[in-house]
Amino acid sequence: MKPRxxxxxxxxxxxxxxxxxxxxxxxxxxxxxxxxxxxGYVLRRAQLAVFADFTSGQRGPVSRPGQFAVLSLIxxxxxxxxxxxxxxxxxxxxxxxAVLDRFEALGLARREPSADDRRANRLxxxxxxxxxxxxxxxxxxxxxxxxxxxxxxxxxxxxLALLQKLRELGKE
Amino acid sequence: MKPRxxxxxxxxxxxxxxxxxxxxxxxxxxxxxxxxxxxGYVLRRAQLAVFADFTSGQRGPVSRPGQFAVLSLIxxxxxxxxxxxxxxxxxxxxxxxAVLDRFEALGLARREPSADDRRANRLxxxxxxxxxxxxxxxxxxxxxxxxxxxxxxxxxxxxLALLQKLRELGKE
Numbered sequence: 001m002k003p004r005x006x007x008x009x010x011x012x013x014x015x016x017x018x019x020x021x022x023x024x025x026x027x028x029x030x031x032x033x034x035x036x037x038x039x040g041y042v043l044r045r046a047q048l049a050v051f052a053d054f055t056s057g058q059r060g061p062v063s064r065p066g067q068f069a070v071l072s073l074i075x076x077x078x079x080x081x082x083x084x085x086x087x088x089x090x091x092x093x094x095x096x097x098a099v100l101d102r103f104e105a106l107g108l109a110r111r112e113p114s115a116d117d118r119r120a121n122r123l124x125x126x127x128x129x130x131x132x133x134x135x136x137x138x139x140x141x142x143x144x145x146x147x148x149x150x151x152x153x154x155x156x157x158x159x160l161a162l163l164q165k166l167r168e169l170g171k172e
Numbered sequence: 173m174k175p176r177x178x179x180x181x182x183x184x185x186x187x188x189x190x191x192x193x194x195x196x197x198x199x200x201x202x203x204x205x206x207x208x209x210x211x212g213y214v215l216r217r218a219q220l221a222v223f224a225d226f227t228s229g230q231r232g233p234v235s236r237p238g239q240f241a242v243l244s245l246i247x248x249x250x251x252x253x254x255x256x257x258x259x260x261x262x263x264x265x266x267x268x269x270a271v272l273d274r275f276e277a278l279g280l281a282r283r284e285p286s287a288d289d290r291r292a293n294r295l296x297x298x299x300x301x302x303x304x305x306x307x308x309x310x311x312x313x314x315x316x317x318x319x320x321x322x323x324x325x326x327x328x329x330x331x332l333a334l335l336q337k338l339r340e341l342g343k344e
């Protein structure tokens with residue numbers, strides 16, 4: 001594996017060696033050109049485009065992907081605890097609490113003290129939360145269909161497989 | 173294209189129909205299982221893994237991908253304005269200002285009023301900023317090599333192509 005890594009390093013090195021002052025009229029994409037070969041940079045830009053498309057398709061009170069994930073898992077697993085939800089989504093407790101406070105204020109979800117552990121809250125959707133979830137899922141399916149239309153369904157599957165592999169980074 | 177989108181919607185629909193209460197000992201990944209087919213969710217998890225790997229490989233004052241992008245573009249295009257940098261990276265002015273304040277405090281970059289437009293600042297690296305950029309690039313190349321090792325170089329190229337396509341979402 002070492003030789004390939006070194007060849008990659010060398011090609012990136014020559015790409016980046018020289019300074020190129022730009023005029024005031026330079027194109028934004030030309031200015032950031034050298035970052036377009038960096039997986040992290042392109043991944044972040046793509047993620048922001050995908051999140052924006054998701055949000056633009058939502059019409060109800062749940063408009064952001066993170067909110068959708070929380071609503072979706074509570075709907076799927078009624079009685080889930082806050083701790084389980086934090087761990088499953090790998091989000092901070094404070095962030096989850098902010099989402100749940102908003103859901104409670106909107107009448108979409110409720111917390112109930114657990115029977116076996118009174119410090120733990122169990123989470124449930126209200127009937128209104130169930131309806132919001134159905135509507136949000138409908139819009140989410142249209143969003144995924146737009147992605148499949150853009151990449152082709154084989155391309156979409158290939159992308160998911162490559163991204164799943166990437167999540168193994170730093171796990172060995 | 174319509175039939176494919178509908179078939180996708182139907183398969184996701186059945187996947188999500190039923191509620192599955194989980195016990196206190198359920199695996200986090202099993203709880204979030206239904207989200208693993210959503211491009212946005214998997215993309216976000218992969219992006220966080222890639223950013224964490226990037227940061228873990230950096231040893232100098234520039235440890236986060238956003239900081240690296242800013243340092244990198246100033247180094248490549250000396251005299252770039254703040255407005256150009258914001259537009260090229262699609263970041264908010266306030267976020268860029270925070271990064272530049274930090275770079276100035278660390279002696280890595282300086283702002284100079286532009287000769288043609290006194291309200292605009294032009295950006296330059298200091299010699300110490302140049303050295304930090306070289307070190308950060310070296311660590312960044314090792315990070316990209318780890319990605320190439322995980323996906324294979326063909327897989328890495330394929331991923332970049334699919335992500336670039338995804339950025340077209342919502343642009344028509």
